Amino acid sequence: xxxxxxxxxxxxxxxxxxxxxxxxxxxxxxxxxxxxxxxxxxxxxxxxxxxxxxxxxxxxxxxxxxxxxxxxxxxxxxxxxxxxxxxxxxxxxxxxxxxxxxxxxxxxxxxxxxxxxxxxxxxxxxxxxxxxxxxxxxxxx
Amino acid sequence: xxxxxxxxxxxxxxxxxxxxxxxxxxxxxxxxxxxxxxxxxxxxxxxxxxxxxxxxxxxxxxxxxxxxxxxxxxxxxxxxxxxxxxxxxxxxxxxxxxxxxxxxxxxxxxxxxxxxxxxxxxxxxxxxxxxxxxxxxxxxxxxxxxxxxxxxxxxxxxxxxxxxxxxxxxxxxxxxxxxxxxxxxxxxxxxxxxxxxxxxxxxxxxxxxxxxxxxxxxxxxxxxxxxxxxxxxxxxxxxxxxxxxxxxxxxxxxxxxxxxxxxxxxxxxxxxxxxxxxxxxxxxxxxxxxxxxxxxxxxxxxxxxxxxxxxxxxxxxxxxxxxxxxxxxxxxxxxxxxxxxxxxxxxxxxxxxxxxxxxxxxxxxxxxxxxxxxxxxxxxxx
Ligand SMILES: [Zn+2]
Numbered sequence: 001x002x003x004x005x006x007x008x009x010x011x012x013x014x015x016x017x018x019x020x021x022x023x024x025x026x027x028x029x030x031x032x033x034x035x036x037x038x039x040x041x042x043x044x045x046x047x048x049x050x051x052x053x054x055x056x057x058x059x060x061x062x063x064x065x066x067x068x069x070x071x072x073x074x075x076x077x078x079x080x081x082x083x084x085x086x087x088x089x090x091x092x093x094x095x096x097x098x099x100x101x102x103x104x105x106x107x108x109x110x111x112x113x114x115x116x117x118x119x120x121x122x123x124x125x126x127x128x129x130x131x132x133x134x135x136x137x138x139x140x141x
Numbered sequence: 142x143x144x145x146x147x148x149x150x151x152x153x154x155x156x157x158x159x160x161x162x163x164x165x166x167x168x169x170x171x172x173x174x175x176x177x178x179x180x181x182x183x184x185x186x187x188x189x190x191x192x193x194x195x196x197x198x199x200x201x202x203x204x205x206x207x208x209x210x211x212x213x214x215x216x217x218x219x220x221x222x223x224x225x226x227x228x229x230x231x232x233x234x235x236x237x238x239x240x241x242x243x244x245x246x247x248x249x250x251x252x253x254x255x256x257x258x259x260x261x262x263x264x265x266x267x268x269x270x271x272x273x274x275x276x277x278x279x280x281x282x283x284x285x286x287x288x289x290x291x292x293x294x295x296x297x298x299x300x301x302x303x304x305x306x307x308x309x310x311x312x313x314x315x316x317x318x319x320x321x322x323x324x325x326x327x328x329x330x331x332x333x334x335x336x337x338x339x340x341x342x343x344x345x346x347x348x349x350x351x352x353x354x355x356x357x358x359x360x361x362x363x364x365x366x367x368x369x370x371x372x373x374x375x376x377x378x379x380x381x382x383x384x385x386x387x388x389x390x391x392x393x394x395x396x397x398x399x400x401x402x403x404x405x406x407x408x409x410x411x412x413x414x415x416x417x418x419x420x421x422x423x424x425x426x427x428x429x430x431x432x433x434x435x436x437x438x439x440x441x442x443x444x445x446x447x448x449x450x451x452x453x454x455x456x457x458x459x460x461x462x463x464x465x466x467x468x469x470x471x472x473x474x475x476x477x478x479x480x481x482x483x484x485x486x487x488x489x490x491x492x493x494x495x496x497x498x499x500x501x502x503x504x505x506x507x508x509x510x511x512x513x514x515x516x517x518x519x520x521x522x523x
Contacts, residue, residue: 109345
C-alpha cells in the first residue's frame with residue numbers, strides 16, 4: 001500500500017481499544033477494515049461485536065484502497081485544527097462496499113466531482129502517526 | 142378515563158451571545174418560567190427531562206426550583222434530536238401515570254462559555270457513537286458544519302440543488318425572525334444576494350447564512366395531563382402524536398454509513414408511525430417547525446417527512462409553500478437560524494405559541510403544528 005508520506009502537520013488520530021488495529025495498520029502503510037471471524041463480513045466503523053452473527057472474534061482484512069467520492073467538504077471558517085492549508089475531507093465508498101471519511105490530496109477543489117475514483121496512501125501526523133489520504137486515480141477510463 | 146398529555150407551560154430566557162450568568166441559572170430560570178406560565182408551583186415538578194449534552198444536573202435544578210420529589214428523570218442522546226424525543230418521553234411519563242408534572246429543559250452558554258461550532262476533539266474511551274470525532278477529526282472534518290456537508294452532499298449533488306436553493310430557506314427564516322422581537326435576528330432580514338455574498342464556512346455548500354448561530358439561553362416546557370391543565374392558566378396544547386426512529390447503523394450528524402444517502406430513512410419511518418398515531422400527516426398540519434441547524438436539513442426533512450416527493454423539496458421551497466402565507470409555513474419564529482439555536486427547544490415554544498394564538502408572526506387559525514428533529518417528529522394540536 002506504499003510508504004507513509006510526509007504531507008505536513010496533521011492531527012493525530014484518536015485511538016480507542018476497538019479501533020487500535022486500524023491505526024496500527026496505518027503505521028505499517030496498510031489500509032484495513034475489521035473482519036468478523038464468525039461470518040467474514042467487513043465492518044466500518046469498527047465495533048466490538050458483529051451485528052449479524054454476534055461473534056466478538058475479529059481480524060484486520062486488507063482492503064484495495066480504491067473507492068469513489070460520495071461527498072466532500074473543505075472547511076474554510078473556522079480553520080481546521082492541525083492543518084496548514086484547508087483540508088478536503090471526503091466520504092468515500094470503498095470498493096468493498098464500506099464507507100470511509102478520508103482526506104483528499106493532490107486535487108483542486110473545483111475539479112472534485114461525486115463519483116470520482118480515488119486511491120489510498122498514507123500521510124504522517126504531527127505526532128508521528130499515520131492516517132490514510134486519498135488522491136484521484138490517473139487511470140480513469 | 143385515559144390520561145392525555147398536554148403542554149401547559151412554556152418558559153425561556155432571552156437569547157444572546159453572552160447571557161452573563163451560569164447555565165445552571167438559565168436552567169432554573171426557564172424551568173421556573175414554564176411553571177409560572179402554566180400557573181403551577183415549581184415545587185410540584187415530579188419529572189425532569191433534558192439532553193445528554195446539557196450541563197445542569199437534576200439535583201442542581203431541584204435545588205433552585207424547589208422541586209420536592211422526582212419520580213422520573215431521563216437524559217436523552219443524539220444531540221439536537223433530543224428536542225423532539227424529549228416530548229416522546231414526557232408524553233409517556235404522563236400518560237402512563239408515572240408523573241403529573243414533567244419539565245423538559247435545555248440551557249446552554251454555547252456562545253459565551255464554549256463554542257459549539259468550533260473544532261471538537263473531546264472523546265471518551267467508549268466513544269458515545271462519536272464517529273464524528275474518531276472517524277472525521279483526523280481528516281479535517283471537525284465541526285458540525287463539516288459533518289453536515291459530508292452527510293448531505295450526496296443528496297445535494299444527486300438532486301442538483303444549488304446554493305441559491307439553500308439561500309431561499311435562509312431568506313424565509315430571516316424574514317420571519319425580522320418581525321419576531323424575541324429573535325436574535327429581530328429586524329435584520331436578509332436577501333438572497335446577502336446570502337450569496339456571505340462568506341464560506343465550508344465549501345462547497347454552507348455559507349455563513351446557511352448556518353445557525355451559537356446562542357446563549359434556556360428554554361423549558363411543562364407537560365402535564367389534560368385534566369390537570371383545566372385548572373391551570375393556559376390553553377393546553379395537546380400532543381397528538383410523538384414518535385422517533387433510531388435505525389441500525391445510523392447516527393445523528395455523521396450519518397453516512399448506511400443506506401441511500403439521498404433519503405432520510407429515520408424520518409420516513411417516523412412519518413408512518415406518527416401519521417397513524419396522530420391521525421394527521423405532517424404535511425397536513427398548519428405550521429412546519431423543522432430543525433434547521435443548517436439549511437440542507439430543511440430540504441431533506443421536507444422529503445423525509447412527506448411534504449413533497451423525492452427530489453422536490455427545492456421546488457417546494459421556491460414555490461413559496463414555506464412562506465408565512467404559504468401552504469405549510471416554516472418556523473414563523475425564524476427557526477434556529479433566525480431566532481436562536483437552543484438545540485431545537487425554542488422551536489417548541491413557538492409551536493405552542495402558534496396554537497395558543499400568541500405568536501409574533503401568528504399563522505391565522507393554526508390548529509396543528511408539526512415538530513421535527515430528523516429522527517423524531519411530534520404533532521401538536523388544540
Ligand atoms: Zn459476523
